[in-house]
Amino acid sequence: MSKFRKKGGKELPPISTASLPDIVFMLLFFFMVSTTMREVTVNVSQKLPNATELSKLEKKSLVSYIYVGEPKKQFQATFGKAPRIQLNDQWANVGDIQDYIIAEREARDEADQKFMITSLKIDENTKMGIVSDIKQELRKSAALHINYSSRKKVER
Amino acid sequence: MARKVPEIAATSLADIAFMLLIFFLVTTTMDVDSGLERRLPQWQEEKIEDDTQIKERNVFVVLVNRNNDLLVENEYARIEDLRERAKLFMANPYNEENLPEKEIKEVPFFGSVEVTKGVISLRNDLDTKYGTYIAVQNELVAAINELREELAKAKFKKSYSNLQKDEQKAIRTIYPSRISEAEPKGKNYE
Numbered sequence: 001m002s003k004f005r006k007k008g009g010k011e012l013p014p015i016s017t018a019s020l021p022d023i024v025f026m027l028l029f030f031f032m033v034s035t036t037m038r039e040v041t042v043n044v045s046q047k048l049p050n051a052t053e054l055s056k057l058e059k060k061s062l063v064s065y066i067y068v069g070e071p072k073k074q075f076q077a078t079f080g081k082a083p084r085i086q087l088n089d090q091w092a093n094v095g096d097i098q099d100y101i102i103a104e105r106e107a108r109d110e111a112d113q114k115f116m117i118t119s120l121k122i123d124e125n126t127k128m129g130i131v132s133d134i135k136q137e138l139r140k141s142a143a144l145h146i147n148y149s150s151r152k153k154v155e156r
Numbered sequence: 157m158a159r160k161v162p163e164i165a166a167t168s169l170a171d172i173a174f175m176l177l178i179f180f181l182v183t184t185t186m187d188v189d190s191g192l193e194r195r196l197p198q199w200q201e202e203k204i205e206d207d208t209q210i211k212e213r214n215v216f217v218v219l220v221n222r223n224n225d226l227l228v229e230n231e232y233a234r235i236e237d238l239r240e241r242a243k244l245f246m247a248n249p250y251n252e253e254n255l256p257e258k259e260i261k262e263v264p265f266f267g268s269v270e271v272t273k274g275v276i277s278l279r280n281d282l283d284t285k286y287g288t289y290i291a292v293q294n295e296l297v298a299a300i301n302e303l304r305e306e307l308a309k310a311k312f313k314k315s316y317s318n319l320q321k322d323e324q325k326a327i328r329t330i331y332p333s334r335i336s337e338a339e340p341k342g343k344n345y346e
Contacts, residue, residue, distance in 0.1 A: 017166075017167055017170060018166055020169075020170040021166060021169040021170045021172075021173050024170055024173035024174055024177055025173050027177055028173060028176050028177045028180060031177065031180045031181060031184065032180055032184075034186065035180070035184035035185060035186050036184055036185055037183060037184055037185075038183055038184060038185050049286065049287040049290040049291065050287075050290075050291075051191070051192050051290055051291070051293075051294040052294060052298060053192060053294055053297045053298050053301055054190040054191060054192065055190065055191070055192075055193045056188065056189065056190045057189040057190065057191070060189070063189070117193075119189060119191060120191075122286050123286070124285065124286055124287030124290070125285060125286070125287065126285070126286040127282065127283050127284070127285065127286070128280050128281065128282055128283070128284040128285070128286060128289055129282035129283065131286055131289070132280075132282065132339065135196060136199075136339075138196060139196050139197065139198070139199040140199050142198075142199065143196075144195050144196040144197070144198070145193075145195055145196075146193075146194055146195070146196060147189075147191040147192065147193050147194070148191050148192040148193075148194065148290055148293070149189065149190070149191040150190070150191045150192055150290055150294075151190075152190070
């Protein structure tokens with residue numbers, strides 16, 4: 001009987017982990033290509049509205065962002081719950097928008113300035129009053145090309 | 157005889173790669189920036205009352221009130237019906253009396269065609285929800301896009317987005333995107 005049963009048995013060879021770095025590198029490259037760097041920390045909570053007629057923002061370098069929404073939990077003690085405007089990393093008022101647009105424009109090449117787009121990232125529960133004020137300010141500073149940032153809606 | 161080079165340990169390579177991977181996962185975002193593209197009108201110092209110059213039949217009035225209800229051409233409407241209404245208004249296929257007038261225009265590729273004089277006027281309240289406003293805007297833009305798409309299919313047998321620049325321009329002349337936004341009610345701009 002013992003003819004078939006070797007003493008000690010065959011030891012399982014260790015699993016080779018030599019290909020693990022390759023797999024991880026593959027994941028890494030995937031994420032590097034498909035994502036974009038986060039430039040500003042958004043301090044307002046946002047749920048963007050849904051829309052179907054979307055167009056993509058092609059040139060990221062020509063886009064300036066305006067965020068509007070309820071301040072996030074950690075800021076609510078200081079700023080309350082009313083929707084506020086955020087430009088870059090700072091809280092702002094409606095009056096600051098013109099200066100912001102001018103600063104953004106100065107930062108770009110002169111040839112690119114007329115292609116600049118302002119992307120409005122606004123929470124869907126915001127009242128239109130503040131949005132209209134922003135639009136008036138944008139008109140005053142001649143930043144007429146805007147993009148209402150929204151998510152893709154699945155058509156029923 | 158050459159000495160045998162010991163194998164380089166590659167086990168820690170995985171850890172390094174993982175570290176990089178996690179760094180990129182944390183610092184980047186996945187979301188694609190897309191949205192509804194619009195153009196704002198030029199800023200004018202003194203307000204020009206041009207409402208009187210446009211005939212009533214040429215204006216498609218959409219009002220959104222503070223409770224996010226829609227009033228389209230003086231009757232209640234639902235957002236779902238808005239697209240069809242706007243399409244009917246802009247196209248006016250049977251030249252009806254109460255829908256906008258048309259003028260004859262020379263358009264490349266098409267010859268002389270009747271182009272609508274219709275204008276969509278959108279007015280919202282200060283307390284309207286932004287989400288509703290975008291939904292309404294989206295329907296209006298969708299209506300015009302659908303009309304353009306249908307015309308492109310009928311004329312060039314191609315999708316509007318696949319057309320040449322000048323062909324797209326011709327279609328845009330026939331179905332212009334004329335959505336005017338009045339300043340919201342309940343505030344005086346001095």
